[in-house]
Amino acid sequence: MTQNSRSLPGPEDIARKVLPNGITLLSRSNFNTPSVFISGYVAAGSYLDPIEKLGLSAFTATALTRGTENYTFQSLFDKLESAGASMGFGASVHNTSFSGHSLSEDLPLLVDLLAQCLRHPTFPLEYFKRLQAQLLTSLSIRAQDTSEMAAITFDQLLFGDHPYGRPEDGFIETIQKITRKDLAKFHRQYYHPANLVVVVVGAVEAQSAFDILENALGDWQNPAQIQSAELPEIIPPTSTQRRHLELPGKSQTDLTLGMLGPKRKSPDYLTASLGNNILGQFGMKGRIGDAVREKAGLAYDASTSLNAWIDGGSWEVSAGVNPANLQKAIDLILQELRHFIEEPVTASELADSQANYIGRLPLSLESNAGVANSILNLERFDLGLDYLQRYADLITIISREAILDVSRRYIHPDNLVIVSAGSSK
């Protein structure tokens, strides 16, 4: 039925260019809709936050739009919103990321605003204070969120002193300690062109997109930049740790349990990812969903996730259950984890998940945002511009034994972190 089908993005149609000041630019054209999506990152994230000022990188990222040398907060957003465009910044452990969306006619505007925020933020005191109050309220709301609190505590117990164990948005007491000067200093030290990757996907020729970006960012230099520190080693837990957070007045208890997982560049990653799909993603959420939701009817949500970053990762199971069913759900999940490392997945489970991974790839690349974020990952993890085209082969060679072997190395049902948050009553 396919007629003018696109092939998967690859070296033939992803343009890449490194500017003399170190900025990496990537672009892929798509003229099917009159819009463009821009995304990228500066390699500066919460791993650089002083521990007593945790949340500094995220605070800095949000504050970038609060005023620049050429725009006030209101004039910047008036330009954006009048064009029907959007732009936002946020920080994760390793990166400060940004994204923007506009009609293609407004790409020069979007890039100008982006460059202003990245290069010339002024962090006006009035907005610093307003934003600080907003962040503190967000943290109060977070403190009431059973799912978020379970996830944060899980990371703390699993990753210990490594930055992966700390929430990027900090805590009330650390956000209170941050000053306006801290934001300006963080920006000065860690935002620089050699750290910057920008991807543009949409109704624009790659060369035009590069010209617009080079015009706005090509002369950026930052002599004040400093090198980042080394991160501590991640030490795996040696026994199961169980923690319950009591949040009064909640109908549902959220559960997160799990262990360490491979880093993104590990040769184990794709095998573990495919195993994870069988364990808690495929269809109505794999074996875990089948046991906890479909058969026992204990939860609306029950699934697993594999989170792989630069230094390491986590392999997690999460579920939301009635407080009375909490232990029953934990027992069912443990049973599934034990079974998963006792014997290989079945041939049909493997074939199902392989077909699922290969078949869904074009669906994840439907929108400009989907393509841009995929290209960004190719760059971030050095996967190569032909990775999406090689992907089917990489998935096809994974065997049942390989999944068992990798799962046995990561899943240790007696060394888990188990966290619940809710009202025990």
Place this chain on the structure above:
Amino acid sequence: MSSEFIQEKLANGLLVNLKEIHSAPIISHWVWYRVGSRNEISGKTGISHWVEHMQFKGTAKFSSGVLDRAISRDGGYWNAFTFLDWTTFFETMPADKINLALELESDRMVNSTYLPEEVNSERTVVISEREGNENEPLFRLDEAMQMAAFPSHPYRNEIIGSLEDLHAIQRDDLYAHYQSHYAPNNAVLAIAGDFDSAEMLKLIHQYYGPIPAGTVHPHVPEIDPPLQEQKYCEVKGPGDTTYLQLAYRAPAAANDDFFTMSVIDSLLTGPSSLNMFGGGGISNKTSRLYRALVEKEFAIGVYGGLQATIDPHLYNIDVTLRPDRKPEKVLSIIDKEIERLQQTLIPQVEIDRAVKQARALFAYGSENITNQGFWLGYPEMFDHYDWFTHYVEKLNQVTPEKIQLALQKYLDPKRRVVGIYLPEEVQA
């Protein structure tokens, strides 16, 4: 991009909307039923949503796990949603695998089994879904607000249903609800993506053509009269944050005033995106209420929203307060802003801005085939497909005078519900 819209009605009453889009080898297949919480009677709230869940539990031909496995194996994804006026099921698949979607959706239109053991296990799943919602302060406030805003119309009920009804509803209730609403003559089939329309129509006749028309007697509620007074409701619960919510009765989607209200929404609280499946939104930092409340440090955030519905629903304004501010003061600021708009004509340029925002949001939404499939069926649930194709044109017809009249008619402080969520100490 080639994109051709074709509409056909089968002999059994099934309305078919097709749109060829050849930007990617993907097809999105949607079946929409004209049944939602609007059609529920007292004691059976939540039944439409629970029926939607049961539709994943299998037929004589495909037992429950089989369907799910088959879709996922082909790299597709599927899901379903129950709303006020409708229930919808979709599959987005690689183009060469679309027959599976046609086969399974036509089968479960009439052949679902509703095994008693599946009903009971799904009861706890739905209750668990509701309990997850109850953890959120705004769900609890919303539930109270709707009750106050609609004295008798079923829009007063949460779509998921009351806990009491979720315990009481039985297998035969669910099956009867299914039989009386799931029929080709109560449905719209919408397919967008990489296909040839003539070939697709052949397939549609093959799969859906043989299903006989059903006897459909949906419960059609009476429209509540406009609110005669300002009502208050207060919800207390855990947390440290106070929320203020206002609900005004809004025009139905087919009413021309709906488009005027969309512009008002953009002016007051920023443009709402009607794309439910991708595209992203536009921030609201230059909207009037953001400037009056967030910039002046009364609130942390403010959002507004309008639903496209058959009967008049609500225009909501939600405010998250700063901890040191009082809801009464915030309310008076909102009232002043609305009053100012009611008294002076806005410049035409502000309408032009809302039109451009809508144009951008539709462009973002059309990047994604699933969202295009959504648009092909969704407007049929409260009006016709034309509603979508004429949307930007209708916004262009809004004038400063129409805005002033609509503000006076709909945003009347004497006819609304004011809701406050107050945090309180809860005993551990």
